[in-house]
Amino acid sequence: MFSGRAWRVVRFGDPKAAVELQEMTWREPSPGQVLIRTRTAGAGLPDVLMTAGHFPLLGEPPFGLGEEVAGEVVAVPPGSRFAVGDQVAGITAFLEGWGGYAEYAYVREMSAMRIPVGMTDEQAGGFPIGFRTAYAGLVERAPVEAGQTLLVLGAAGSSGATAVQLGKALGATVIAIAGSQEKLNFCTRNGADHGVNYRTDDMTARIAEITEGRGVDLIYDPVGGDTAATALRSIARNGRIAMIGLASGAPVSLDSMDMLLRNYTAVGVLATGDDDAEKEAAVWDHLRGLAERGAITTPVGKVYGFDDVPRMIAEQIAPGAGKTVVRVA
Known part of the structure; x- marks a missing residue:
């Protein structure tokens, strides 16, 4: 048994009142999990939704926060493909109430890599969720092919920035959509071929100019709302929109007649992983290989200390560019 501290939601509401640091114990991991001593944990908008009670996959408090972590394996069940001492990054057992803003964390073995x-x-702490989601969107659900044009909404955010990188690694031309010149500069450094400011540019006209009137093959949409609706005007015939999230507060509204007449497809993306352990391990091996070759890397933004988790959550409503990370140890 292992003892340490963990940030947990004890009631829904403002993070400074809803989240408490508690002493916890962690038993030996169950089959399908490994236990790690946490060094870093990735953060994002889901923390805000969980704390407010707006995350559809979780029940009532108390529960832990933090969907992804990196650290050292301290305990494994029999038959695990990992061993004590391995350095691992992966997705936590947050859906079971155990999060990553904690000195120890259970990691789903199928959703982990060395x-x-x-x-x-x-x-490492900010790698798993963003890149596994991008892989689900750009490889599994709405595959983008080399030579195609990929439009990424919220391209400076933690979800969009990983899609920019993976899209480039897959051979796509990437158009980044963001809301300030500072964020567009970040997108360019992150590998985007073109940038469009949705606040100041005529988005439809700029995309038409970039694509010479053809439109985009795939829209990667973690934003939803009016921005995604505007982006749909620029979708090419036989194009796809991959619906990843709703950072705007609402999903994109789809017009079925418009989809019919312009012959495009909408695909929902929830990166829950494959039930086939070998297939899922192959996904993580692919991502790890891309990272080792330097084709993808976590675009780290602001790094917070462990004691700053409540403030960090509150600031995820309007984060800066890149992936927010919490240093636990």
Whole structure:
């Protein structure tokens, strides 16, 4: 048994009142899990939704926060593909109430990988969710092919930034959509070929200019709302929109007649992983290989200390560019 501290939601509401640091114990991991001593944990908008009671996959408090972590394996069940001492990054058992803003964390073995050589703790802690989601969207659900044009909404955010990188690694031309010049500069450094400011540019006209009137093959949409609706005007015939999230507060509204007449497809993406352990391990091996070759890397933004978790959650409503990470140890 292992003892330590963990941030947990004890009531729904404002993070500073809803989240408490508690002493916890962690038993030996169950089959399908490993227990790690946490060094870093990735953060994002889901923390806000969970704390407010708006995350559809969780029940009532108390429960832990933090969907992804990196650290050292301290306990494994019999037959695990990992061993004590392995350096691992992966997705936590947050759906079972155990999060990653904690000194120890249960990690789903199917959703984990050994940390690539040269990857920093901050990069490792913020790697799993964004890149597994991008893989689900761009490889599994709405595959983008080399030579196609990929439009990424919220391209400076933790979800969009990983899609920019993976899209480039897959050979796509990437158009990044963001809301400030500072964020567009970040997108360019992150690998985007073109940038459009949805606040100041005529988005439809700029995309038409970039694509020479053809439109985009795939829209990667973690934003939803009016921004995604505007982006749909620029979808090419036989194009796809991959619906990842709703950072705007609402999903994109779809017009079935418009879809019919312009012959495009909408695909929902929830990166829950494959039930086939070998297939899921192959996904993580692919992502790890891309990281080791330098094709993808976590675009780390602001890094918070462990004691700053409540403030960090509150600031995820309007985060800066890149992936927010919490240093636990």
